[in-house]
Amino acid sequence: MTSTSSASDTADARPLRTAFVGKGGAGKSAIVGTFARLLARADDEPVLVLDSDPMPGLAFTLGLEIDDAGIDDAAVVERAEGEEGPRFRLRPGLSAEDAVEAYATVAPDGVRFLQIGNLRGGVGSIMRSQHAFHQIKSELPRNRWHVIGDLPGGTRQPFLGWAGFADSVVVVIEASAKGLLSGRRFAKLAGSVVEPDRLFAVVSKARSSDDAQQVESRTGLRVIESIPWDDAFADAEREGLAPLDAVPDAPAIQQIQSLVHALQGVLT
Amino acid sequence: MKVAVVGKGGAGKTTTSSVVARVLARGGASVVALDGDTNPNLGLSLGVGFDETERLVGMRQALDADEGDGDDHAADWDDLLDRFASTGPDGVQFAVVSQIDNPDPGCP
Ligand SMILES: Nc1ncnc2c1ncn2[C@@H]1O[C@H](COP(=O)(O)OP(=O)(O)OP(=O)(O)O)[C@@H](O)[C@H]1O
Ligand SMILES: [Mg+2]
Numbered sequence: 160m161t162s163t164s165s166a167s168d169t170a171d172a173r174p175l176r177t178a179f180v181g182k183g184g185a186g187k188s189a190i191v192g193t194f195a196r197l198l199a200r201a202d203d204e205p206v207l208v209l210d211s212d213p214m215p216g217l218a219f220t221l222g223l224e225i226d227d228a229g230i231d232d233a234a235v236v237e238r239a240e241g242e243e244g245p246r247f248r249l250r251p252g253l254s255a256e257d258a259v260e261a262y263a264t265v266a267p268d269g270v271r272f273l274q275i276g277n278l279r280g281g282v283g284s285i286m287r288s289q290h291a292f293h294q295i296k297s298e299l300p301r302n303r304w305h306v307i308g309d310l311p312g313g314t315r316q317p318f319l320g321w322a323g324f325a326d327s328v329v330v331v332i333e334a335s336a337k338g339l340l341s342g343r344r345f346a347k348l349a350g351s352v353v354e355p356d357r358l359f360a361v362v363s364k365a366r367s368s369d370d371a372q373q374v375e376s377r378t379g380l381r382v383i384e385s386i387p388w389d390d391a392f393a394d395a396e397r398e399g400l401a402p403l404d405a406v407p408d409a410p411a412i413q414q415i416q417s418l419v420h421a422l423q424g425v426l427t
Numbered sequence: 428m429k430v431a432v433v434g435k436g437g438a439g440k441t442t443t444s445s446v447v448a449r450v451l452a453r454g455g456a457s458v459v460a461l462d463g464d465t466n467p468n469l470g471l472s473l474g475v476g477f478d479e480t481e482r483l484v485g486m487r488q489a490l491d492a493d494e495g496d497g498d499d500h501a502a503d504w505d506d507l508l509d510r511f512a513s514t515g516p517d518g519v520q521f522a523v524v525s526q527i528d529n530p531d532p533g534c535p
Contacts (some may be wrong), residue, residue, distance in 0.1 A: 182466055184437010214435060312436035315465045337441070337468040340477060344466060 172427040174204045174305040178322040181331035182341040183312025186363035191309040192220025193403050193415045196268040210274045212311040221266040222401030228264040229276030229288030247290035255298035296324040318348045327357040334370035342378040359383040384418040386411050445472035452517040459520045467523045475515040487523045
């Protein structure tokens with residue numbers, strides 16, 4: 160298995176392994192796409208973004224035009240009769256790291272982008288890429304690679320093992336009635352997945368200076384950053400453009416930049 | 428009629444469903460609104476309030492905690508509504524049919 164953290168290795172900066180979760184539409188993909196590129200600019204370790212949502216979204220924020228970045232079927236072999244283990248796995252000799260180098264889509268700033276696959280051909284069509292996705296998630300070496308996960312909205316995936324690669328979780332929360340109620344549920348569920356000091360809230364689409372305070376008091380989570388509601392950012396997203404390229408000085412981007420520093424500060 | 432509302436996160440599924448349910452109810456239809464989200468917020472949009480929404484979520488979860496079956500299976504639809512639905516504004520009957528702590532494993 161992967162190495163575990165101990166007092167002796169805290170001297171080396173450990174790459175981030177962070178899952179972004181939250182209510183549908185909270186802003187997870189918008190934040191992750193921008194965050195990953197800013198992290199790649201700020202740090203030498205390579206950045207892998209995992210998109211386990213079969214619906215398109217994150218690719219646009221990253222600045223990619225594709226909406227299908229699943230692992231190529233050719234990278235995957237089917238279990239032979241009588242063999243143990245999962246039905247599909249990476250072909251023999253192809254390590255998780257090789258698979259990322261060879262098959263993950265390269266996004267701007269050198270970010271590697273890997274999707275679970277899309278459902279264009281029905282659920283059966285993502286069987287191979289889905290298995291490869293899970294294998295890469297669990298086998299990629301911990302001492303290299305920042306791994307940032309953008310999970311689909313809701314509580315289903317994050318707390319069913321899909322966030323298992325992560326040692327830190329960011330709950331993205333809007334300070335609306337539904338956002339706050341959802342945030343409280345996420346806080347409760349995430350408590351069983353990561354250590355309390357590795358669980359954070361990010362306020363999304365903040366409209367008042369009071370939002371962070373509301374999120375903290377309603378969810379009990381520590382707010383590590385607030386991203387303001389930002390019209391320029393929203394307009395870029397609406398056009399399908401990466402906000403980081405279209406409006407690099409927008410206020411939301413500046414706050415996502417400070418989120419990169421803040422998380423690196425606490426976690427590495 | 429039976430309508431399912433689906434779409435991307437934040438697209439407005441919950442809000443739209445709640446308004447459709449209440450408008451139908453005001454027109455005289457008897458309406459049942461079911462929240463099938465693993466993060467169920469429909470109660471807030473219908474106007475039943477935080478506490479009632481959370482109470483119904485809790486009720487749905489308690490069902491799984493209590494595995495004992497046998498003769499306490501609900502007889503029919505009306506019986507289910509009696510036990511698990513709450514009546515909200517405009518007479519819309521509202522129940523939570525998903526639950527969040529132990530969602531079924533499986534596809535994404
Ligand atoms: N700070 C912001 N200011 C304005 N609009 C924003 C901001 N952050 C996100 N948005 C917009 O909110 C909408 C939802 O964002 P996004 O798709 O990132 O949410 P999500 O949490 O990934 O949703 P899903 O649950 O469907 O995956 C998008 O239109 C996005 O552009
Ligand atoms: Mg998303």
